[in-house]
Amino acid sequence: MPEALLRPFIRLGHSVVSGIWRLGFASRFLGAILMMSGATFRRPALLMREIYFSGVLSLIIILVSGLFVGMVLALHGYDTLSRYGSEEWLGVLVALSLTRELGPVLAGLLFASRAGSAITAEIGLMKATEQLSAMAMMAVNPVARVVAPRFWGGVIAMPLLAAMFSAMGVLGGYLVGVVQIGVDPGSFWSQMQSQVDVERDILAGVIKSVVFGFAVALIAVFEGYDSEATAEGVSRATTRTVVTSALVILGLDFILTAFLF
Amino acid sequence: MKRTTIDLWVGIFVALGIASLFFLAVQVGNLRGTEIVEPYELQARFDNIGGLKPRAPVRSAGVVVGRVHHIDYDSERFQAVVVMNIDHRYSFPKDTFATINTSGLLGEQYIGMEPGGDEALLQPGDTMIKTQSAVVLEKLISQFMFNKAAEGAAPK
Amino acid sequence: MTSPSPDLAPVVDIRDLHFRYDARDVLRGINMRVPRGKVVAIMGGSGCGKTTLMRLIGGQLRPRGGELKVFGESIADINRERLYDLRRRMGMLFQFGALFTDMSVYDNVAFPLHEHTDLPEELIRDLVLMKLHAVGLRGAAHLMPNELSGGMARRVALARTIALDPQLIMYDEPFTGLDPISLSVIGQLIRRLNDALGASSIVVTHDVQESLQIVDYIYFVSEGRIAAEGTPDEIRASTDPWVHQFVWGESDGPVPFQYPARPYREALLGSADA
Structure with missing residues (x-):
């Protein structure tokens, strides 16, 4: 009987302990990646390939999503602002929402599900099919050869994608607000320029996207490397990458917003 | 590939x-055009700065000539001290009048500079003496309402 | 056997090796020797620890006790750089080849050459085609791994394994899942490459008949210990009941059909808690 009562606590304790263990393992893993990154930057071909896979292949989804998010923001924003007769603030609303918040966060979420999951699946599959062991037996360190380039590829691609997302969003807002609804283009841009600050709003957004890039890239390579070497293990690791990335992005977003703004 | x-x-x-x-x-x-080049410092004291914030623009005749750098409180005179950076290309007479204005009804607040006729110019680090505080909307409204109430009461 | 000359020292020398996963003892005192130039087979039933033994030799696992020397160096005591130096002199063929799926056959074989040498591209090309020719797949250089059959994939992996002319080649279950023709092709390649490269080979397998034809010496591993050893002729002639059961593939004998359990009658009639 007492054992049945204790079981939830045992389970809780177990998950806390294993969570802490994984956190420690992930930070040691990050240390190993950083130590072995020298080789990555000495071989640009490897890095190019990874920027291609996580950046270029995410381009379409990022550009299209950014455009639509900007258009929706303009529609909603116009609806609300026109009640107070301040339509000229539409540009400010669209630009601030995108550069401070939606650009980095949505681009990060899309990046995690498009590129992060692909990185996890690829590394997990290489582990399951013993490609990583084979590489290690050929005296080639898999962390240096496989993990580090994918990590840095993600870290480099993410801020660029977030910037493209925000830029496309502003264009989308312009299309709906100015071209379709007919807000004055002069006040759309000039209000935006007078209210959006390069350091406080745009740079802060870029900092956010860099942090998200690091987080998602680390989660993706770690989950792949740590996945169970079976087909089921790889699929579970892929799911975990997307879920963990989403939670970490939103959590970090809160912390960064509190510190940056 | x-x-x-x-x-x-x-x-x-x-x-x-x-x-x-x-x-x-x-x-x-706003990286373009509004960059303040090699600024010098000017100060102004206000009884009330309203919602003025650091980095708010300083305008003269509508042109942005500088930005608010920081805002202090002088606990001896119980006044706000606004320190602003003015572009070195622009200089103003000693008797320039500094006011706190609002762009539009609900817009941001900025400092307006209205130059006087003095020959001597303000030097870096100088303090502007003639200032006008921010218009506080609540005060304005309550004043207006009292006046109306007084008008309404008088004829009877 | 105990000659001081390094040339005659065995490539792999194992004494009283112990290893455990968590609480489970996998190896309990293995003694084994792989002499230079010989092909040695490690045999045993599934799960007897023979793959573990090979991973220990390759330095992927660290022993818990005993002595394990490869090329005269104790694997347990060297750092990562030294281990990687040793691994450049080893080649390991994984069970299903473990080809890099995002590279062509050519790039797979060229991989160790690109990683470890600064040879000009033309020379690498010649070497790759030579290695592929040795396994009979020079014509498949442009194919991707997913276009290969299981036997071909393993031959490509073998070409990659020997790309740097290793002195010790290890094969993890090289015969599993192959048709009889591919199986004998791989068997012949193991023997031929060993002799051509002047290397030593370790073949982990449970395919008795194929191994008996190509190897010089056989170790039988059972329950973490060496159960029997000898040349193929000695093994065939062995009267040891355990070896007899294994070589002739009898389902019951010293190795029981049943996994150890409580008596059947008790399990059926007894209480539910196990």
Whole structure:
């Protein structure tokens, strides 16, 4: 009987302990990646390939999503602002929402599900099919050869994608607000320029996207490397990458917003 | 996938990313035109600054000539001390009148500079003496309402 | 056997080796020797620890006790750089080849050459085609791994394994899942490459008949210990009941059909808690 009562606590304790263990393992893993990154930057071909896979292949989804998010923001924003007769603030609303918040966060979420999951699946599959062991037996360190380039590829691609997302969003807002609804283009841009600050709003957004890039890239390579070497293990690791990335992005977003703004 | 194809695409990708950052900085942000070059410092004391914030623009005849650097409180005179950076290209007479204005009914607050006729110019670090505080909307409204009430009461 | 000359020292020398996963003892005192130039087979039932033994030799696992020397160096005591130096002199063929799926056959074989040498591209090309020719797949250089059959994939992996002319080649279950023709092709390649490269080979397998034809010496591993050893002729002639059961593939004998359990009658009639 007492054992049945204790079981939830045992389970809780177990998950806390294993969570802490994984956190420690992930930070040691990050240390190993950083130590072995020298080789990555000495071989640009490897890095190019990874920027291609996580950046270029995410381009379409990022550009299209950014455009639509900007258009929706303009529609909603116009609806609300026109009640107070301040339509000229539409540009400010669209630009601030995108550069401070939606650009980095949505681009990060899309990046995690498009590129992060692909990185996890690829590394997990290489582990399951013993490609990583084979590489290690050929005296080639898999962390240096496989993990580090994918990590840095993600870290480099993410801020660029977030910037493209925000830029496309502003264009989308312009299309709906100015071209379709007919807000004055002069006040759309000039209000935006007078209210959006390069350091406080745009740079802060870029900092956010860099942090998200690091987080998602680390989660993706770690989950792949740590996945169970079976087909089921790889699929579970892929799911975990997307879920963990989403939670970490939103959590970090809160912390960064509190510190940056 | 050929090596050159990958390089080409990555090149396009990075160029697009940098173009986007440039677009955000120049077209969306205020990096262009309003840069304050080699600023010098001026001070002004106000009884009430309302909602004035650091980095708010300083305008003269509608042109941005500087920005508010920081705002202090003088606990001896119980006044706000606004320190602003003015572009070195612009200089103002000693008797320049500094006011706190609002752009539009609900817009941001800024400092307006109305130059007087003095021959002597304000030197870096000088304090402007003639100032007008921010208009506080609540005070204005309550004043208006009292006046109306007084008008309404008088004829009877 | 105990000659001081390094040339005659065995490539792999194992004494009283112990290893455990968590609480489970996998190896309990293995003694084994792989002499230079010989092909040695490690045999045993599934799960007897023979793959573990090979991973220990390759330095992927660290022993818990005993002595394990490869090329005269104790694997347990060297750092990562030294281990990687040793691994450049080893080649390991994984069970299903473990080809890099995002590279062509050519790039797979060229991989160790690109990683470890600064040879000009033309020379690498010649070497790759030579290695592929040795396994009979020079014509498949442009194919991707997913276009290969299981036997071909393993031959490509073998070409990759020997790309740097290793002195010790290890094969993890090289015969599993192959048709009889591919199986004998791989068997012949193991023997031929060993002799051509002047290397030593370790073949982990449970395919008795194929191994008996190509190897010089056989170790039988059972329950973490060496159960029997000898040349193929000695093994065939062995009267040891355990070896007899294994070589002739009898389902019951010293190795019981049943996994150890409580008596059947008790399990059926007894209480539910196990």
